[in-house]
Amino acid sequence: MQSLSCRERCPMNWKQLLVCVMVLSLSLSVYGGTTSCFKCHKRAAFDKAVVHKPVREGGCINCHSPHVSRFDGLLNYRTPEICYQCHIREKVKFSKIVVFHSPVKKGKCLTCHDPHSSSYKNLLKNGVPSQCFHCHKDMSKKYSHIHVPFKKGRCLVCHDAHGSSDYRLLKGKDPVICLKCHRDSPSIRKVHSGYNMKDMKCLYCHNPHGSSRKGLLRNVLHKPFAKGECGKCHNGKIKEPAVCFQCHAEVKSAFYTNHNHLLSSGANPCVGCHSPHASDDEKLLVGKEVALCRKCHGYVYQTKENALYVHPNWDQCTDCHNPHGSNSLAMLYESGNKLCARCHETQGKFTHPVGEKVKDPRNGQPITCVTCHDPMGTAFKYNLKRSGDKDLCVQCHRGY
Known part of the structure; x- marks a missing residue:
């Protein structure tokens, strides 16, 4: 008996066959995600309050290969590339970031997010601030005086979880971000000796999370500031750094060396690194050493x-x-x-x-x-x- 070719056996032309394949693929996606996968994978992990869209639509194979893969979890691509297949706007946004949150920089989206479902908004593995404290353990300490947003666990009021132009991942510059809540009013100016708050650097003196001092003042105070002797520095006659050298003679000698931190342009004065009022550092640094040096280097x-x-x-x-x-x-x-x-x-x-x-x-x-x-x-x-x-x-x- 004469054998027939595939084309002779199949009554469909190539266009009809292509449509069949597409329909079959779609049905496999839905059927595979909602039925076949759950034969082994317990459904409870995928049915929490917030469900990732591909999971909700049964599209397991949108992210995973059902057979083999070069990547953990049988992913079709490694993270973050697989996330960017859908989250295109985030990819564009991240391309403009100057300072990245460490997990974002390393492409570790799953450090914070659950790719299937979560009990928390934005598919976070834990709620804020618990999710933040998982890495930022030093932030979970107790303060006698606490900033209201921090007390309520609202880290994202001030910080961008992905990245920022600021090394502290702030959503705005100091003092602009502070003045969104703390209006520049006569009462605030009175506490700050009449200074225009728009010209201040709030974080030089105040801890935005909490403090053992009233007014969220940082714990280490510059001696003249602690004694209320403002005139020692603010005398209108001597400018920085000369005014600092009046007391810090040992630092002056270090600056008179072949290689020093003072720039002839005056762009790097003492207050570039030190707060003249208050700090949480014994040397009155305005930030952690590693972050402070990074600003320029x-x-x-x-x-x-x-x-x-x-x-x-x-x-x-x-x-x-x-x-x-x-x-x-x-x-x-x-x-x-x-x-x-x-x-x-x-x-x-x-x-x-x-x-x-x-x-x-x-x-x-x-x-x-x-x-x-x-x-x-x-x-x-x-x-x-x-x-x-x-x-x-x-x-x-x-x-x-």
């Missing part, structure tokens, strides 16, 4: 973000750098080799020769630790600037 942090190997305690900048000034390059406390030897005691004893007598053939400068190592982070072990197998060595040893 963002490129250093970007290097670290892209590195596979970073120096231990990389975020403790003042372990190696004098924040005011030094006679050593990069405001290091000592010249490179001596500084490294504080911790690396065997340095120079059985390593590649280093020191003033050993010259780099490329530039004639002395070979130091940082000739080969980058303490800010690199792609290679031991913070080497290039691969230690050969590539680093042949930069100088051409005949190798």
